[in-house]
Amino acid sequence: YQLIAVVPAAGIGSRMQADKPKQYLEIQGKTILAHTLGVLFAYPAISEIIVAVAPNDPYLPQLKFDNAEKIRFVHGGATRAESVLNGLHHINAKQRCRVLVHDAARPCLTHQDLDRLLQIDDDNGAILAIPATDTIKRADAAQQIHHTEDRAGLWLAQTPQYFRADLLQNALEQALAQGLAVTDEASAMEFAGFRPHLVPGRSDNLKITRPEDLALAEFYLNRKNT
Numbered sequence: 001y002q003l004i005a006v007v008p009a010a011g012i013g014s015r016m017q018a019d020k021p022k023q024y025l026e027i028q029g030k031t032i033l034a035h036t037l038g039v040l041f042a043y044p045a046i047s048e049i050i051v052a053v054a055p056n057d058p059y060l061p062q063l064k065f066d067n068a069e070k071i072r073f074v075h076g077g078a079t080r081a082e083s084v085l086n087g088l089h090h091i092n093a094k095q096r097c098r099v100l101v102h103d104a105a106r107p108c109l110t111h112q113d114l115d116r117l118l119q120i121d122d123d124n125g126a127i128l129a130i131p132a133t134d135t136i137k138r139a140d141a142a143q144q145i146h147h148t149e150d151r152a153g154l155w156l157a158q159t160p161q162y163f164r165a166d167l168l169q170n171a172l173e174q175a176l177a178q179g180l181a182v183t184d185e186a187s188a189m190e191f192a193g194f195r196p197h198l199v200p201g202r203s204d205n206l207k208i209t210r211p212e213d214l215a216l217a218e219f220y221l222n223r224k225n226t
């Protein structure tokens with residue numbers, strides 16, 4: 001089968017509070033998006049990368065990417081799920097394709113992470129995730145602790161998330177049609193009756209979300225390049 005990466009990059013980065021969407025902020029003189037795409041194109045098994053960006057995005061045309069022939073830019077949507085679904089719509093011969101959906105905002109992904117994830121060969125698919133290490137509190141309406149969740153068996157979902165392209169497209173279409181809250185691809189697959197595998201990831205594959213995440217991502221990217 002063909003392995004295609006779909007990269008949702010159409011968000012506005014509201015929690016980052018920067019003057020532009022966070023995927024266009026620079027680390028070591030290179031945008032976060034370019035770092036992320038660099039990790040993916042350097043992975044030989046990936047034949048194509050489809051990037052979903054905001055329509056009329058003013059930042060993208062100013063950028064140049066290495067290996068641009070492997071990348072296709074398509075329009076994203078109002079939610080992450082719609083951005084991913086639109087990316088999937090641009091894949092031909094879906095029954096013979098597997099997709100790796102990976103956040104533009106996770107530039108510190110390593111090839112070892114990908115190697116581990118791709119070992120799962122199963123229609124349920126698989127995601128990288130890490131067992132929760134902090135104690136998890138459920139809040140009440142007054143933002144006081146209602147109770148403490150049992151941490152055992154709780155995992156934090158990361159990306160990439162790895163599925164058969166046809167199954168994922170059906171699952172996302174169904175979930176969106178039913179108005180379900182789809183915050184990652186696995187949740188759509190779960191609604192469709194699949195049981196995706198949890199593959200242990202690493203905490204350095206962080207999603208850059210808040211301003212303080214930038215320094216940490218820079219540290220990890222530096223470490224990788226030395």
Ligand code: CTP
Nearest residue numbers: 008009010011012013014015078079083104105
């Ligand atoms: N994303 C997308 N389309 C959307 C919303 C999000 O492609 N309509 C992408 C983001 O660009 C990001 C990834 O999904 O690469 C993960 O989302 P998140 O970290 O929440 O990014 P934002 O939605 O941009 O940030 P925020 O929620 O803080 O506004």
Ligand code: MG
Nearest residue numbers: 011012013080
């Ligand atoms: Mg968001």
